[in-house]
Amino acid sequence: MVFDPWNGSGTTTQTAYRAGMPCIGTDLNPVMVVVAKAGLLSALDVESLLPLAQTIVEQAAHRQVEALSDDPLHSWLIPQSALAIRGLEQEIHRTLVSHAEYRVLTSEDTLATLSPLAALFYVALFRTTRRFLVDFIPSNPTWTKRPSAPAHRKRPSPEKIYEAFAEDVRVLSHKVLEARNLFFDDASPALVRLGNAENIGLQKDSVGAVISSPPYCTRIDYAVATAIELAVLRMGTGDFDALRRSLTGTSTVERGSQEIDTRWGKTCLNFLDALYQHSSKASKTYYFKNHVQYFRSLHTSLQEIARVLEPQAPCVLVVQDSYYKQIRNDIAQITCEMAANVGLQLRRQQHFSATRSMVGVNQQAKKYLQKRTNIESVLCFENS
Numbered sequence: 584m585v586f587d588p589w590n591g592s593g594t595t596t597q598t599a600y601r602a603g604m605p606c607i608g609t610d611l612n613p614v615m616v617v618v619a620k621a622g623l624l625s626a627l628d629v630e631s632l633l634p635l636a637q638t639i640v641e642q643a644a645h646r647q648v649e650a651l652s653d654d655p656l657h658s659w660l661i662p663q664s665a666l667a668i669r670g671l672e673q674e675i676h677r678t679l680v681s682h683a684e685y686r687v688l689t690s691e692d693t694l695a696t697l698s699p700l701a702a703l704f705y706v707a708l709f710r711t712t713r714r715f716l717v718d719f720i721p722s723n724p725t726w727t728k729r730p731s732a733p734a735h736r737k738r739p740s741p742e743k744i745y746e747a748f749a750e751d752v753r754v755l756s757h758k759v760l761e762a763r764n765l766f767f768d769d770a771s772p773a774l775v776r777l778g779n780a781e782n783i784g785l786q787k788d789s790v791g792a793v794i795s796s797p798p799y800c801t802r803i804d805y806a807v808a809t810a811i812e813l814a815v816l817r818m819g820t821g822d823f824d825a826l827r828r829s830l831t832g833t834s835t836v837e838r839g840s841q842e843i844d845t846r847w848g849k850t851c852l853n854f855l856d857a858l859y860q861h862s863s864k865a866s867k868t869y870y871f872k873n874h875v876q877y878f879r880s881l882h883t884s885l886q887e888i889a890r891v892l893e894p895q896a897p898c899v900l901v902v903q904d905s906y907y908k909q910i911r912n913d914i915a916q917i918t919c920e921m922a923a924n925v926g927l928q929l930r931r932q933q934h935f936s937a938t939r940s941m942v943g944v945n946q947q948a949k950k951y952l953q954k955r956t957n958i959e960s961v962l963c964f965e966n967s
Contacts, residue, residue, distance in 0.1 A: 588780035593619025600773040609778025614812040620702035636752040643670035655814035667741035707751040725808040780884040796901040798832035848920025892966040915960035927964035
């Protein structure tokens, strides 16, 4: 059983599934659960995609759409355009999720029963919606802007939205066929669900291998990066803020204890001390608290990984270092020291020069980048 506690878009689960290995993937962001499930669609279902898309478009165009009183899509789209997107979403749900009643796709129970076929149509709708809102995606691809005034919202016609949706289904159908050529034809049980790496809902000693990549310590706001997709899934402001604060590596800082744990290791403690002593504004406040929050989450997650792994089972993690100003944050070494403290023994590590870093999307940070090279590391552990 292969397990990925930070499954994201589903590279681990899709590869394991196609290679005939049973797998489980979890993620706290419901958008990523939908995306990862779509990656499990069988190539045998490809022939049904375009006819289904046409049926969904025709039904959305002729059926009266149930408008939401506070549709989160209204942040970027005028009501008429938002209604066209919502009509497609309702038809996908009625046809492939639940005909009798609407079941919110941000809930754990609904996501658990969502089929790869339904997930693929939701991913197509994600792509369609983002296509019309591209002007709100700045140079930093992990951020999503909102219009400065209602008059600046986008206003694509329903016809253009329907046409784009059918095209996006066609593009995704080709991707499913391409994936079939990359992997073995055999498939094993695969489970993708909503889940928190800090509280893994699996039994002790139940996983044969962990293959994953923890969120990088670069203050990427993964919830904001998927704000458009979360709006398609009807996530309101309150739930969005709660999700944003719960994700590992978030740019938000929670109130409460900022105590440092000595079990995080010497390298981590030295880095935090150097960060705290830095003369830059907010080093002792926001940035210190934000990094403490990240390291606490990482350590708790490693404890959970060690708990669910079978004895002598492998754990392979891909991490990338980062910097606070000129201070290097050696995530690989920190992860190794934390892992040793929870019973994961390092067996092999390989370091590579990273060709790109998420820090590079920050225009203000580029003045620091010429003087350093980011390192990506593959860390191979064995559970004791």
